[in-house]
Amino acid sequence: RMRRWQVECRPDIDTFTPGLLALYESLKPSEEHKSNQQQLVDSLSKSVSKEWPNAQLHLYGSCANSFGTSHSDVDVCLEMETGSESIAEVLLKLADVLRTDNFDNVEAIISARVPIVRMSDPGSGFSCDICINNLFAVANTKLLKDYAQIDQRLLQLAFLVKHWAKLRGVNETYRGTLSSYAYVLMCINFLQLREPKILPCLQAMEQTYIMNVDGTECAYFDEVHQLQDFGAENKESIAELLWAFFHYWAFHHDYRRDVISVRTGNTISKQEKNWTTRVGNDRHLMCIEDPFETAHDLGRVVDRQTIRILREEFERAAAKLQNDDDPCVTLFEPY
Ligand code: GTP
Ligand code: MG
Structure with a gap:
């Protein structure tokens, strides 16, 4: 018997792409x-x-x-x-x-x-x-906007994930779950890690934009019009990507060891960041490095109880997309 995390995506997953894209269109601001x-x-x-x-x-x-x-x-x-x-x-x-x-x-x-x-x-x-x-905040806003212009699947994925998070009650930092900003970084990092890659790592490329904030250099490649075809080799549909996103956070991400890092386009180890032990209120149970304020862990709000809730929600979402007849509806059912 295959184990849950080795499950392959259902063969009819693509039949849900039109429904998901319609939902995405309806979420865009008028x-x-x-x-x-x-x-x-x-x-x-x-x-x-x-x-x-x-x-x-x-x-x-x-x-x-x-x-x-x-x-x-x-x-x-x-x-x-x-x-x-x-x-x-x-x-x-x-x-x-x-x-x-x-x-x-x-x-x-x-x-x-x-x-x-x-x-x-x-x-x-x-x-x-x-x-x-x-x-x-002004610098990371521009970074996110520039990433969004490289491949339209980022906006689609992030809108659907944000919508899901709001309806499932896991987009509330004051209650120990994640900010919208954290979810967008999770989407960017996820697309940086696809094979073939859907997004590049702009901070690892030639620096064409440099902004100095309180002595920290925020620099990256911002001539994104040159990267329009970057993700073209990867043909994954939005339904496949959404499934894989939840699957990654449900079964593949190594919560004990890894930090996701848009800055490096990869995951890095907690050890390397010294995020292994609790310092003050920072627990570092789920680690998301801010791309410019690299000492800042956007997952710091997550505690023992809310990490369980989050992981259960990721598993639920993966299961809905894997098994349900109408996942475009059931995935987003309010909790
Ligand atoms: P929505 O308002 O939910 O659509 O998303 P948003 O992207 O505006 O997120 P939010 O209002 O939570 O945060 C606003 C901005 O603050 C983010 O986009 C970041 O630019 C900036 N920011 C920087 N650090 C943090 C942080 O630790 N938490 C949050 N929430 N925002 C941060
Ligand atoms: Mg906001």
Whole structure:
């Protein structure tokens, strides 16, 4: 008898590709959604420039990395000179300015790893997070956007995985599961590891884009229009890839030993990163290296209980795709 992880993909897997692609299309944000987002950004930038005329406003996260759905929030980073003021003081002042300008539910969240002001737009109801001088987020947003332009299967896979994660309740960092950003990195790394490869490792190529953030160089090959055919030799369909993605995280990934690393286009060992023992609150049970902040493990939120939940969900997803008559429905059933 074959063991679970040696199972081959069902022969009729490709019959689910049209259904999955239709679902992907339905998740893409509408033109109306994009223009509402732009309006929010315009009114925000008006408010900000009154108090900080030299501040530059950058969009980051899924509203700018091309992995955003109609449900995604708007993430904004303000680049500015803070002088003698601390980030916390600036955020508290910003919260006042936004309240005065009639934004809703304005709240300064100072204690987070990345302190932000959160608010919502009275017109569209969008929720918006604003951080100050977090240029790593701006750099990784561009990296994700550039990867997305190389092979369309990345966007398709990542939209389906994000959608699955939201419906199955495993996209909540405050409850010990993974961020959207972590899921996208898992998709990129997975496609870097296919044979033949579907994505290259941009950080291992000639550096055509260099941005210095707090003394760390964020550099990679960004002339992605030259890489349009990169994945062409690999003919795998989105149904096969989705199946293989869940299969990898259910049965193949070595959770005890490995770290996934988009930076190297490979997995590396926990040993090499010194992520073998618990340091403070960082448990390193499921390790996802941030491509630029390499000391940052996006899996640090995962604990003994939530890693079990995650692995059970990966196994469930693999089983649905393997066995069900209508996996396009059952895979995404809310938990
Ligand atoms: P959705 O809003 O769920 O569509 O996805 P998103 O890509 O915007 O993810 P999220 O709002 O969770 O994060 C916003 C951005 O913050 C990411 O895209 C990254 O650029 C940046 N970021 C950097 N480090 C972290 C981290 O540790 N956790 C999260 N969540 N985001 C990070
Ligand atoms: Mg977001």
